[in-house]
Amino acid sequence: MVEGYLASTFKEALKILNEKDVIIYAGGTDLMVKNKNEASLLPKFSKDLLYLGNLSELKEIKEYDSDIKIGAACTLSSLLRVESIPEVLKKAIRNIASPAIRNVGTIGGNICNASPAGDTLPILYALEAKLKLVNINSSREVNINDFILGPGKIILNDNEILESIVIEKSNFNKIYYEKIGARKASAISKISFVALAEVSNQKIKDIRIAIGSVGPKIVRVKDGEDILIGRELKDIENLISKVKKVYSEKIIPINDQRSTSIYRKTVALRLIQYFLNIELEKLEGGNSNE
Amino acid sequence: MSKTITLKINNKIITTEENSTKRLLDFLREDMDITGPKEGCGEGECGACAVIIDKDLINSCLVTIGSAEGKDITTVEGLKGTNQFDVLEKCFAEAGAVQCGFCTPGMIMAAHALLSKISKPTEDDVREGISGNLCRCTGYNMIINAILMAAKRGDGLW
Numbered sequence: 001m002v003e004g005y006l007a008s009t010f011k012e013a014l015k016i017l018n019e020k021d022v023i024i025y026a027g028g029t030d031l032m033v034k035n036k037n038e039a040s041l042l043p044k045f046s047k048d049l050l051y052l053g054n055l056s057e058l059k060e061i062k063e064y065d066s067d068i069k070i071g072a073a074c075t076l077s078s079l080l081r082v083e084s085i086p087e088v089l090k091k092a093i094r095n096i097a098s099p100a101i102r103n104v105g106t107i108g109g110n111i112c113n114a115s116p117a118g119d120t121l122p123i124l125y126a127l128e129a130k131l132k133l134v135n136i137n138s139s140r141e142v143n144i145n146d147f148i149l150g151p152g153k154i155i156l157n158d159n160e161i162l163e164s165i166v167i168e169k170s171n172f173n174k175i176y177y178e179k180i181g182a183r184k185a186s187a188i189s190k191i192s193f194v195a196l197a198e199v200s201n202q203k204i205k206d207i208r209i210a211i212g213s214v215g216p217k218i219v220r221v222k223d224g225e226d227i228l229i230g231r232e233l234k235d236i237e238n239l240i241s242k243v244k245k246v247y248s249e250k251i252i253p254i255n256d257q258r259s260t261s262i263y264r265k266t267v268a269l270r271l272i273q274y275f276l277n278i279e280l281e282k283l284e285g286g287n288s289n290e
Numbered sequence: 291m292s293k294t295i296t297l298k299i300n301n302k303i304i305t306t307e308e309n310s311t312k313r314l315l316d317f318l319r320e321d322m323d324i325t326g327p328k329e330g331c332g333e334g335e336c337g338a339c340a341v342i343i344d345k346d347l348i349n350s351c352l353v354t355i356g357s358a359e360g361k362d363i364t365t366v367e368g369l370k371g372t373n374q375f376d377v378l379e380k381c382f383a384e385a386g387a388v389q390c391g392f393c394t395p396g397m398i399m400a401a402h403a404l405l406s407k408i409s410k411p412t413e414d415d416v417r418e419g420i421s422g423n424l425c426r427c428t429g430y431n432m433i434i435n436a437i438l439m440a441a442k443r444g445d446g447l448w
Contacts, residue, residue, distance in 0.1 A: 001309060002309070002311050003309070003310055003311070004310035004311055004354065004356035004357070006310075006356060006359055025354070025357060028352055028353060028354065028357055029334060029352050032313070032333075032334075032351070032352040032353070032354070033333045033334065033352070036332055036333060039316070039329050039332060040316050040319075040320060042309055042311050042312055042313075043311055043313065043354070045311055049310070049311060049354070049356065051356055051357050051359075053357055054357075054359075054360075077346070097334070097422065098334075098337070098421050098422020098423075099347055099400075099403070099418070099419065099421065099422055100334070100337060100340050100346075100347045100348055100349045100400070100422045101334050101349065101352075101422060103346035103347060103348050104346075104348050104349075104352060104353065184421065185421035185422060186334075186335050186421070186422060
């Protein structure tokens with residue numbers, strides 16, 4: 001019968017993981033749904049569980065001069081209470097599920113579940129988050145973009161745990177986030193959209209656009225961003241059709257129970273246009289940590 | 291994992307040798323005979339099974355007892371007898387916030403968790419606080435009125 005391992009330290013957890021074939025269980029909100037069974041029967045886990053949700057080493061948030069390090073087992077709710085967490089990430093988290101889910105679900109779980117509709121993912125792609133993966137002997141750091149291969153597919157080895165997420169501090173002063181879902185609470189995204197820009201002296205110094213639920217992975221198009229970087233705001237109007245064309249080639253959504261391909265693509269392109277036309281002009285001042 | 295799991299349920303220390311992957315909801319209802327938490331959807335959408343674990347509102351259908359080891363769990367039965375429950379009970383009754391009653395234990399726990407964090411909530415706070423709890427009878431307005439009423443009458447209790 002399937003059992004559970006409760007490690008008292010992170011080191012112990014790594015040791016168990018090295019020796020046994022287990023499923024890593026942090027908050028469990030995705031796993032419990034995936035392995036749901038009839039009422040009053042045990043969930044259908046195929047392997048033993050390794051519980052990480054209570055490890056204090058994985059629940060720390062540390063602020064450094066140039067970046068913020070978030071423990072992978074921090075619950076989504078706990079991030080909302082920390083000042084140094086970028087406001088745009090908090091915005092996305094407030095739109096995830098419901099309070100009771102956010103109180104258990106972890107940021108590491110949202111990443112490792114690797115759903116195309118994972119709502120923290122577009123933000124983490126746009127902020128170019130780095131993930132620290134640790135096994136009993138060593139550790140490595142990878143970009144989130146390289147970590148996720150496709151729906152539910154990640155490069156985490158069997159003996160590795162996602163220990164923390166590192167986000168560089170940034171100077172984005174134009175921030176826009178939109179989640180399109182069937183209702184406000186407990187909705188899985190039809191589209192999630194984030195755009196960040198650093199604008200000074202009417203010039204775009206940096207811009208990042210990431211879109212979720214429109215493909216197997218989060219869509220971020222460097223070629224599209226490069227068209228805009230270094231340009232003056234007044235030139236944007238003339239560049240929009242070119243930008244939309246680049247994105248149009250890269251956004252290839254699917255039809256599913258939540259939405260259609262055509263809807264997703266149309267809305268994604270319009271959100272890009274809306275951000276460039278309206279929000280960039282409108283949002284004066286502020287910064288990513290406001 | 292050692293064979294025994296220790297939980298604090300409604301202020302009582304409970305040790306069990308049940309399988310650690312058992313859902314907390316099933317453990318409460320079947321092993322403990324605590325039937326306040328209900329199974330609605332079994333996947334975290336409806337909040338009928340919501341309990342408070344270490345001060346946070348959590349759906350007991352999404353938690354294994356192994357992951358709740360050492361934690362302090364309160365169900366609506368544990369809340370009963372407190373001054374806060376008295377106020378919530380009266381306000382829910384007066385506002386007509388209970389019809390079939392299936393969602394009520396979850397709603398009471400969500401209301402208590404909300405008021406413990408925000409003692410003077412706005413209507414938006416209340417809507418957000420119960421956003422993970424479904425009710426198919428009341429249309430929610432009566433429940434929202436009940437919680438706002440409880441915040442006012444229970445001033446200082448939370």
